[in-house]
Amino acid sequence: MDGYEVTGFFYNPNIEPREEYDRRQQVAANVCRIHGVAFIEGTYDNGDWQRCIAGLEREPEGGLRCHECFRFRLAAAAGCARDHGISHFTTTLTISPHKNAGVINNIGKTIAPQAFLMYNLKKEDGFKKANIFARDHGLYRQHYCGCRYSMANREAGTKGR
Ligand code: SF4
Numbered sequence: 001m002d003g004y005e006v007t008g009f010f011y012n013p014n015i016e017p018r019e020e021y022d023r024r025q026q027v028a029a030n031v032c033r034i035h036g037v038a039f040i041e042g043t044y045d046n047g048d049w050q051r052c053i054a055g056l057e058r059e060p061e062g063g064l065r066c067h068e069c070f071r072f073r074l075a076a077a078a079g080c081a082r083d084h085g086i087s088h089f090t091t092t093l094t095i096s097p098h099k100n101a102g103v104i105n106n107i108g109k110t111i112a113p114q115a116f117l118m119y120n121l122k123k124e125d126g127f128k129k130a131n132i133f134a135r136d137h138g139l140y141r142q143h144y145c146g147c148r149y150s151m152a153n154r155e156a157g158t159k160g161r
Contacts, residue, residue, distance in 0.1 A: 007086060008032040011042030011076045013049040014069050015146040024146075027139050034137060040084070042076055049147075061150055062100065069147070070107050078112045088117050095121035095130055098145070 010028040015021040021044060032039035052072045059065035074091060081089040091108065094101040101120035108116035121127075134141050144154035 004088065005037075006035070007038040007040060007084065009040045009042065009077055009080050009089075011073055011080070012146060013043070013045045014073070016046060016148045016151065018044070020142075020146075023140050024142060027134075030137070030139060040080060042080065053147075057149060061145065061153055062098070065147075065149065066099075067103060067107065070104050071111070074104075074108050074111050074116075078115065081112075081115060088115050090117040090119050092121060094119055095126050096145075097122055097127050 008028060008031070010025055012021065012024065015024060025041060029039050029041075049069070049072060053065045053068050056063075056065035056068060070093065073093075077089050077091065080086075089112070091104060093099055093104050101122065105116075105118040105120070109118065131141065133139070144150045
């Protein structure tokens with residue numbers, strides 16, 4: 001991508017239930033395999049994530065709970081990059097039409113001003129292309145963002161991804 005040698009990092013302790021986490025982890029690992037890039041999986045620590053968003057459980061999707069969730073995961077990505085001698089990192093979070101790329105990029109830049117690369121992957125039909133790639137490779141696509149609150153929204157008919 002843009003001349004970079006890519007390593008995939010999967011860190012999503014926000015995802016519940018565990019079966020859904022495993023399903024998405026498998027997809028991420030498969031995508032890395034298809035593209036011939038290294039894959040690193042972070043620790044699944046849902047308790048830590050719950051502590052991070054404590055007090056924000058009732059926030060709407062896209063609100064402060066999500067900002068903390070982005071911060072938590074991007075900080076882990078920054079740590080992973082440091083630990084592995086990786087000079088720059090970014091996130092696939094911006095591909096979702098339900099997520100504000102400006103918010104995500106600002107958080108990434110705050111965490112790691114030099115190392116974080118700003119992208120908006122939903123541009124130029126990024127989300128549509130990802131769906132086509134998944135269909136062509138028989139990959140599972142998620143039906144809600146990931147946490148128990150977004151799952152409840154999905155069940156209530158107000159889904160986001
Ligand atoms: S809706 Fe998505 S981004 Fe927001 S807190 Fe839940 S998992 Fe994180």
